[in-house]
Each structure stands twice: as C-alpha cells, then as structure tokens.
Amino acid sequence: MSEDIISRYEAVKDRIRKACENCGRDPDSITLVAVSKTKPDEDVLRLLQHGQFHFGENRAKALEDRMESIGNTSAVWHFIGNLQTNKIKYMVHRVNWIESIHKKKALKEVEKRASEIERIINVLIQVNISGEGQKSGCEPEELEGILTYAQKLRYTRVRGLMGMATFADDPETVRPEFRLLKDLRDRHRHLENDTAVQLQHLSMGMTNDLEVAISEGATMVRIGTAIFGERNY
Numbered sequence: 001m002s003e004d005i006i007s008r009y010e011a012v013k014d015r016i017r018k019a020c021e022n023c024g025r026d027p028d029s030i031t032l033v034a035v036s037k038t039k040p041d042e043d044v045l046r047l048l049q050h051g052q053f054h055f056g057e058n059r060a061k062a063l064e065d066r067m068e069s070i071g072n073t074s075a076v077w078h079f080i081g082n083l084q085t086n087k088i089k090y091m092v093h094r095v096n097w098i099e100s101i102h103k104k105k106a107l108k109e110v111e112k113r114a115s116e117i118e119r120i121i122n123v124l125i126q127v128n129i130s131g132e133g134q135k136s137g138c139e140p141e142e143l144e145g146i147l148t149y150a151q152k153l154r155y156t157r158v159r160g161l162m163g164m165a166t167f168a169d170d171p172e173t174v175r176p177e178f179r180l181l182k183d184l185r186d187r188h189r190h191l192e193n194d195t196a197v198q199l200q201h202l203s204m205g206m207t208n209d210l211e212v213a214i215s216e217g218a219t220m221v222r223i224g225t226a227i228f229g230e231r232n233y
C-alpha cells in the first residue's frame with residue numbers, strides 16, 4: 001500500500017519534471033501540493049517521511065482534524081476549498097496558505113484572526129476562470145478591488161491567484177482558462193506593493209491537466225488522485 005503511494009508520487013514528480021523540460025522551466029519553481037482530502041493520515045505521514053511537505057485540504061473541518069492529528073511536523077498546510085468566513089478562526093493558528101479567498105470580507109476576517117495571534121498567513125485570490133457553470137472564485141472584474149483592499153493588510157499576504165479549470169477529458173481544451181489566470185495576474189501586477197500584495201504565484205493544474213497548467217505558468221499544482229488514488233465520493 002505505502003509502496004504504491006510512493007511510486008505514484010514519484011510518477012507525478014516525473015510528470016512535473018517532463019512538463020518543465022518541455023517548456024524550459026525549472027522544476028524547482030513548481031510547488032507540488034498533495035491534496036489528501038478523504039485519505040488516511042498514514043498516507044500523509046508516509047509522504048512526509050518521503051520529503052513531501054505541502055498538503056492541501058478542501059474542507060475546513062478536515063483540515064483542522066488533519067493539522068491536529070499530524071501535529072508539529074514540517075508539513076505546510078494549504079486550504080483549497082470553498083471558504084466560509086466563520087470557519088477561518090478554526091484554521092489560522094496553523095494553516096500556512098489559504099488559496100481560496102474571493103471576497104474582501106474573508107480577507108478582513110483572516111487579518112483580524114491572524115493579527116490576534118500575530119501570525120502571517122499567505123493567501124491566494126481564487127478567480128472564476130471556468131465561466132458560467134461553476135461559480136467558485138471572484139469574477140475577473142472584482143480582482144482589482146480585492147487586491148487594492150489587500151494592500152493595507154499587515155498579517156495577510158496575497159501571493160498570487162488560484163483557479164480551477166472546467167473538468168474536461170482533453171486537458172488542451174482548458175488551456176484558455178489557465179491562460180486567462182496568467183493574463184489576469186500580469187494585468188494586476190501594478191497593484192503589487194512591498195509586502196502585502198505580491199503576485200508571483202499561480203496555483204493551477206490538477207491530476208488531469210497539470211502539464212497544460214505548467215506550460216501556461218503554474219507555480220503550484222494541486223494533485224490528489226494521481227498521488228492518493230481515486231476518491232470514493
């Protein structure tokens with residue numbers, strides 16, 4: 001079982017290396033976030049021992065439980081799911097990255113909770129890049145207002161954008177969605193300042209489409225199935 005997970009993990013690392021080779025990028029410029037949702041702690045521990053440090057969960061309670069059970073390790077925790085403002089207080093003490101912020105109200109709450117414990121939290125602004133259907137993330141037009149608001153925050157650091165592409169059998173079909181996220185990042189770079197807003201990161205690409213995402217500039221890929229196997233939900 002644990003042999004399986006390590007060989008699947010190494011296969012993902014290989015895919016990342018090859019994708020980087022094909023577009024002349026440095027594989028070290030890509031952060032692999034292992035999305036462990038619904039999978040047992042032993043899988044996470046096995047990967048930690050193997051040198052994988054970034055882990056993502058998409059439910060607040062699952063993240064809280066996971067951070068608690070894995071305890072004080074070198075793990076770096078990412079929250080990647082639909083974020084309810086009232087759940088932020090349960091993760092700020094340990095989470096390192098909140099990738100799925102799409103409202104000023106959520107930024108305000110992260111800032112409030114992070115300042116209480118004087119802890120810096122990295123965040124990404126999630127943008128709806130898949131159009132009408134799935135409504136996750138802010139609309140591209142809202143980005144300027146959100147980033148302008150973030151400029152004055154002290155404990156909340158915007159580090160880039162996150163997007164989820166439409167699910168498609170052929171990943172080439174979602175290339176325009178990844179390109180949109182990168183364009184939006186490039187077009188908002190004038191809003192960067194010394195500390196609070198820096199837009200170096202693009203979190204995009206999952207099991208099905210990581211190669212396309214990397215060729216369009218992803219700096220973080222969020223991989224679940226290819227590492228942990230199929231999920232039963």
Ligand SMILES: *Cc1c(COP(=O)(O)O)cnc(C)c1O
Pocket residue numbers: 035037058080081164206207208222223224225226
């Ligand atoms: C589940 C999930 C992933 C990983 O998806 P896979 O297709 O299993 O690699 C990435 N990002 C988010 C936001 C997710 O919820």
